[in-house]
Amino acid sequence: MKAFICVIGLMLQVEIALAAAADATVSNIFLVTLDGLRWQEVFRGLDQSLAANGDYAERSETIIALYGGPNAEDSAEALMPFLHNTVFREGTMVGNRDRNSCARVSNSWYFSYPGYNEILTGVVDESIDSNAKIPNANKTFLELLNDTEDYRDRVAAFGSWDVFPYIFNVQRSGLHLNAAQNADPAENAFEVFLNRLQDDIPSPWSNVRLDAFTHHYALSHIRNHHPRIVYIGYGETDDFAHDGQYDQYVMAANRNDRFIEELWELIEGDDFYKGNTVLFVTVDHGRGEEPEETWRHHASKQSVSRSMQSLARYEEGIVGSDAVWMAAIGPGVPASGLVGTGDGCLTSNRIAATLLKLLGEDYRLFDPDMGAPMPEFLQ
Numbered sequence: 001m002k003a004f005i006c007v008i009g010l011m012l013q014v015e016i017a018l019a020a021a022a023d024a025t026v027s028n029i030f031l032v033t034l035d036g037l038r039w040q041e042v043f044r045g046l047d048q049s050l051a052a053n054g055d056y057a058e059r060s061e062t063i064i065a066l067y068g069g070p071n072a073e074d075s076a077e078a079l080m081p082f083l084h085n086t087v088f089r090e091g092t093m094v095g096n097r098d099r100n101s102c103a104r105v106s107n108s109w110y111f112s113y114p115g116y117n118e119i120l121t122g123v124v125d126e127s128i129d130s131n132a133k134i135p136n137a138n139k140t141f142l143e144l145l146n147d148t149e150d151y152r153d154r155v156a157a158f159g160s161w162d163v164f165p166y167i168f169n170v171q172r173s174g175l176h177l178n179a180a181q182n183a184d185p186a187e188n189a190f191e192v193f194l195n196r197l198q199d200d201i202p203s204p205w206s207n208v209r210l211d212a213f214t215h216h217y218a219l220s221h222i223r224n225h226h227p228r229i230v231y232i233g234y235g236e237t238d239d240f241a242h243d244g245q246y247d248q249y250v251m252a253a254n255r256n257d258r259f260i261e262e263l264w265e266l267i268e269g270d271d272f273y274k275g276n277t278v279l280f281v282t283v284d285h286g287r288g289e290e291p292e293e294t295w296r297h298h299a300s301k302q303s304v305s306r307s308m309q310s311l312a313r314y315e316e317g318i319v320g321s322d323a324v325w326m327a328a329i330g331p332g333v334p335a336s337g338l339v340g341t342g343d344g345c346l347t348s349n350r351i352a353a354t355l356l357k358l359l360g361e362d363y364r365l366f367d368p369d370m371g372a373p374m375p376e377f378l379q
Contacts, residue, residue, distance in 0.1 A: 031351075045075025057246045091333050136168070160208050194213065223270075260279070297311055304318075326351070
């Protein structure tokens, strides 16, 4: 009887794997995150009150001229033209709460390490309650794929924040990760130059490098090695927001939009990637909106009573900082535009399983605790 049950179980696993393979339309995944970029700027554009506030924007006239507009739609398009003119029109997006489209994190903390863990592993781990540099006990979907024969050594990650080596648990996973001030050994003259520039141009922050370095290290590696699974984590938006520099925050968002456009141009211009690659873009958490100064912050009610006591004056936490947004483009992703979510919300812990599904993989064979795939992003 035990042998019979084992055979049945094996047959079910094979059936699941075959069904997933039959659905495969994608060979490669590019996942991009923009740290703490609010849905409000993505869908409403420039916050006119913050933009005109000299305490938050030294370059007020500049950003109003560049990213202002007669209405929210025009301003949003001016701020992030590639997302609006290409990704949103040819793919699927969610997260515009003004139009009954809701996305949120599932974790209870509303800050970066728990948010990235949720996105990358598909698992909500409430024991991750700070941004401390503690190796992640959970495996990211990149690590899970890298452990298979089909993807081994075809996975690469890049990030601006110096906690990414712990989120990816590089010591255990062995993933290729270029993060913060750590640079790969140069493989060509451009990378020699990039390494020197990173040493010569200081970042405003001790734990986050400028996104331009993250971006160009990623592009160089992609061109040279053609990894099948790529993660890029840009960070400037969050840090400029924490510094209270709204002008720099929105200019960083616009710069990130251009970086994503360059990434898509690389994908579409390379025969290895063209026509078989999905680009998925999201954020690790939101930010506050009311009172106005809370745009600088993000934290849950639980966080402000524990690891973020510097924000304890906000007894309910930073309201709205659980709100995120998601967008995807590529084969297997419907050209639905903005997707309404009714009374519910899509959640970040479902991203990993969705990307695995697009690859023709079944998340249950990797980690059944992942959030389920989102049909809104699947044809």
